[in-house]
Amino acid sequence: MSQEYRTGREGEEFTYRGHTLEELQEMELEDVAELLPARKRRSIVRGLDEEQQKLLEKAREKDEQETANSPIRTHLRDMPVLPEFVGLTFAVYSGQEFGRVRVEPEMIGHYLGEFQLTRNSVEHGQAGIGATRSSKFVPLK
Template identity: 50%
Template sequence: MVKKFEYRGMPLTELEGLSLENLFKLFNSRQRRSLTRGITDGKRKLIEEIKAAKAGKSKNAIKTHVRDLIVLPYMVGVTVNVFSGKEFRPVTIIPEMIGHYLGEYVITNKRVTHGAPGVGASRSSLYVPLK
């Protein structure tokens, strides 16, 4: 049996039809606060690009540095390349991402792999002959 997606008891088709005010009531307080404080120019430009890609008007890949944009229902199905601090990583927006930030899906750090210790790395290495 295939599990149907629901966000707080509402299917995706109903979420897409909701007005922003009614949608805000479903979000957590952190997301509500972020959205009600306004949308900056960078976020507005990204939202317009996502709408154009969803409508099929844009053929270019969407690249962005905006990591603090909250995923809304109409963004589902679009692939956005989000900057990780080093490179752009593709993120395909799925229904389970609604209400989360874009930056949550692109990690900004990587695992540290240390090499062998060099001369002077510890007290005992001071007395190792160099020849």
């Protein structure tokens, strides 16, 4: 990859548990699983399901093609972010729409769904006339 990934500190290269991004990308999936948190490690050790395997294959093909114009669409919010995904763009389904998620090195060890929110924040306006029982008796002028 031609991009240079850095941490928040000035001049430091990204590392994940003592390994650089290049080292992580060259590792086998089982070796990467040893570095991940327990829940993600368990899902990889037990075996990714059929849909997750397909998504992993799509990501590997997309990495070879190097076309970042169209994101990889997926409903798999429970897919762990692997080092192979860094630099790719996914369209993760939120329940209503597909939101773009560009995978950065800091996302390794999380789920794809953590970066596409499913709930919107609600901003209520002022209560109008008739909105509550007490507002019936508010004088208009």
